[in-house]
Amino acid sequence: MQKGAIRVQTENIFPIIKKFLYSDHEIFIRELVSNAVDATQKLKTLASVGEFKGELGELDITVKVDKENKTITISDRGIGMTAEEVDKYINQVAFSGAEEFVNKYKDQGNGANIIGHFGLGFYSSFMISDKVEIISKSWKDAPAVRWECDGSPEYQLEETTRADRGTDIVMYVNEDSLEFLEDGRVRSILEKFCRFLPVPIKFHDEQINNPTPAWTKKPSELTTEDYQNFYKELYPFSEPPLFWIHLNVDYPFNLTGILYFPAIKKTYEMQKDKINLYSNQVYVTDEVKDIVPEFLMLLHGVIDSPDIPLNVSRSYLQGDPNVRKINAHITKKVADKLDEIFRNDRKSFEEKWEHTGLFVKYGMMTDDKFYEKANKFLVMEDVDGGTFYTLDELRNETQALQTNKEGKLVIIYSTNPVQQDSYVWAAKSKGYKVVKMETLVDAAFINTIEQKWDNVQFTRVDADIADNLIDANENKDSVLTEEQTTKLKDIFTFQLQSQPNIKVDFKGLAADAQPVIVTRSEFMRRMKDMAAVSGQANSWYSQLPDEITMTVNANHPIYQDILKEADGGRQQKLVRNLADLALLSQHLLTGADLTAFVHRSVELLKV
Numbered sequence: 001m002q003k004g005a006i007r008v009q010t011e012n013i014f015p016i017i018k019k020f021l022y023s024d025h026e027i028f029i030r031e032l033v034s035n036a037v038d039a040t041q042k043l044k045t046l047a048s049v050g051e052f053k054g055e056l057g058e059l060d061i062t063v064k065v066d067k068e069n070k071t072i073t074i075s076d077r078g079i080g081m082t083a084e085e086v087d088k089y090i091n092q093v094a095f096s097g098a099e100e101f102v103n104k105y106k107d108q109g110n111g112a113n114i115i116g117h118f119g120l121g122f123y124s125s126f127m128i129s130d131k132v133e134i135i136s137k138s139w140k141d142a143p144a145v146r147w148e149c150d151g152s153p154e155y156q157l158e159e160t161t162r163a164d165r166g167t168d169i170v171m172y173v174n175e176d177s178l179e180f181l182e183d184g185r186v187r188s189i190l191e192k193f194c195r196f197l198p199v200p201i202k203f204h205d206e207q208i209n210n211p212t213p214a215w216t217k218k219p220s221e222l223t224t225e226d227y228q229n230f231y232k233e234l235y236p237f238s239e240p241p242l243f244w245i246h247l248n249v250d251y252p253f254n255l256t257g258i259l260y261f262p263a264i265k266k267t268y269e270m271q272k273d274k275i276n277l278y279s280n281q282v283y284v285t286d287e288v289k290d291i292v293p294e295f296l297m298l299l300h301g302v303i304d305s306p307d308i309p310l311n312v313s314r315s316y317l318q319g320d321p322n323v324r325k326i327n328a329h330i331t332k333k334v335a336d337k338l339d340e341i342f343r344n345d346r347k348s349f350e351e352k353w354e355h356t357g358l359f360v361k362y363g364m365m366t367d368d369k370f371y372e373k374a375n376k377f378l379v380m381e382d383v384d385g386g387t388f389y390t391l392d393e394l395r396n397e398t399q400a401l402q403t404n405k406e407g408k409l410v411i412i413y414s415t416n417p418v419q420q421d422s423y424v425w426a427a428k429s430k431g432y433k434v435v436k437m438e439t440l441v442d443a444a445f446i447n448t449i450e451q452k453w454d455n456v457q458f459t460r461v462d463a464d465i466a467d468n469l470i471d472a473n474e475n476k477d478s479v480l481t482e483e484q485t486t487k488l489k490d491i492f493t494f495q496l497q498s499q500p501n502i503k504v505d506f507k508g509l510a511a512d513a514q515p516v517i518v519t520r521s522e523f524m525r526r527m528k529d530m531a532a533v534s535g536q537a538n539s540w541y542s543q544l545p546d547e548i549t550m551t552v553n554a555n556h557p558i559y560q561d562i563l564k565e566a567d568g569g570r571q572q573k574l575v576r577n578l579a580d581l582a583l584l585s586q587h588l589l590t591g592a593d594l595t596a597f598v599h600r601s602v603e604l605l606k607v
């Protein structure tokens with residue numbers, strides 16, 4: 001049997017690195033600027049431990065484009081490299097000096113903010129270059145060196161002169177990559193990846209980054225204004241955020257960041273991908289799908305974790321145990337923050353509810369841990385606005401009047417208080433409380449929460465006549481004789497014969513209640529709503545006609561007048577109009593039926 005190490009031939013690996021290592025060519029800037037930042041940070045570390053005793057001076061990193069000579073040059077004043085170091089770190093592909101440095105200095109607590117890990121980043125320069133040159137002078141007393149390579153496995157290394165300590169990387173841009181010689185293109189890449197790098201970065205002498213973004217500071221050093229200003233820096237055109245959470249974890253993983261709750265109102269604006277992921281202040285991605293729980297994707301802000309590698313791939317993130325922990329941590333922090341505001345400043349919590357309610361409900365439906373916490377601060381707003389109840393508070397207020405025969409608390413809700421005004425009015429006049437359930441997630445939320453909350457049932461305010469919202473009641477006495485009822489029933493049935501989904505029901509309600517009330521069964525309406533929301537326009541439920549009950553209030557005085565009407569045609573029309581008025585109030589009268597109603601009304605107005 002033979003054992004051995006697989007040998008990688010550089011002839012084979014170079015084209016692979018050049019072509020396939022990074023699908024996005026623009027990231028060469030991120031890699032090289034990161035190396036320059038690393039070199040600068042390393043020098044600072046050496047100075048702080050007393051190994052480097054010289055002048056640090058300005059430590060800016062400069063990026064310059066020379067269109068005429070077709071070069072891009074990235075220069076730093078970091079530790080530089082000796083000839084031996086170039087040989088070790090650059091000539092040996094995938095031998096990372098960063099890793100070695102971190103290992104050496106980790107006990108001093110200074111190595112942690114080094115970006116490079118794999119020892120491949122430098123080679124991304126060959127994706128856009130015919131030739132790359134390194135001119136470097138180490139901080140140690142050693143001659144400057146010049147390294148040159150044209151992308152073949154052969155390189156040249158020689159002594160040269162460089163006035164000062166540091167490194168220049170000169171890329172001779174190839175014909176396919178001339179776009180990178182445009183100032184605008186380079187600037188936008190720098191702004192994307194390097195906007196918050198910790199060392200000043202200058203593009204043609206203009207600093208493009210903020211080296212000390214808010215999330216890298218301690219919460220105690222920051223004022224409300226600082227947080228708001230940082231939000232503005234991130235999202236210049238957004239409304240001010242409602243509140244924020246400063247994340248700061250160092251065990252069992254490293255994570256810092258600030259998450260902002262944006263103002264979003266009821267409309268579920270599709271502003272996903274607003275959270276940016278950084279690793280040691282280097283921009284990685286705005287695809288944070290697996291790091292941030294889905295229900296919090298609408299949050300804005302920044303997460304920075306050196307535990308997430310720069311070249312993240314989706315499949316990597318999904319499987320990573322750290323990522324799952326980050327996810328759980330963020331959920332907990334958000335729940336704790338909401339709980340804190342709820343307990344310490346209920347008024348402000350309620351003012352924000354129109355924006356936060358959506359998150360909270362969505363979170364309660366999708367995340368059991370969040371549900372546990374949020375159950376304490378979920379509130380329901382009274383239909384009149386301004387009064388908010390938790391479940392316990394609502395139960396206290398309503399259980400005397402709104403507990404049904406099965407012992408269940410019936411929560412009466414309105415999805416649109418303006419449209420459902422007459423029903424809200426009728427319910428309120430019976431002493432019921434009606435709460436708002438207006439957001440996009442409410443239909444689904446109600447279904448979920450009914451399963452979770454014991455002995456609670458939701459009923460939309462127009463699901464039945466007010467008398468029957470809690471329990472179906474027997475008819476009250478009707479003032480109509482049996483004969484009169486039969487006559488009226490016949491007219492209603494005749495008028496509605498083309499609409500078999502409408503069930504006519506005679507009840508003796510209060511004389512001042514509406515003469516005809518149209519209600520839609522809770523069950524069927526919910527099924528249809530859900531089919532609509534989930535886009536199943538052709539599903540079985542959505543194909544079914546609406547199940548509508550038309551309750552005729554036999555005690556309304558208008559029926560006495562109608563029964564007295566001698567003109568049979570006019571009598572039919574009056575009844576039809578009453579039915580149409582009720583349908584109209586439920587937005588169920590449209591098209592030709594609506595036109596006919598208008599014509600008929602005009603005719604009836606003639607004297």
Ligand SMILES: Nc1ncnc2c1ncn2[C@@H]1O[C@H](COP(=O)(O)OP(=O)(O)OP(=O)(O)O)[C@@H](O)[C@H]1O
Pocket residue numbers: 031035036039076078079080081089090095096097098099115116117118119120121122123167
């Ligand atoms: N500007 C620079 N100044 C000093 N040393 C540098 C510079 N650029 C690269 N090096 C050295 O070369 C090594 C290899 O760089 P390379 O970018 O290929 O890998 P890395 O930064 O270690 O890891 P990664 O693949 O994650 O970028 C670095 O670790 C560092 O020691």
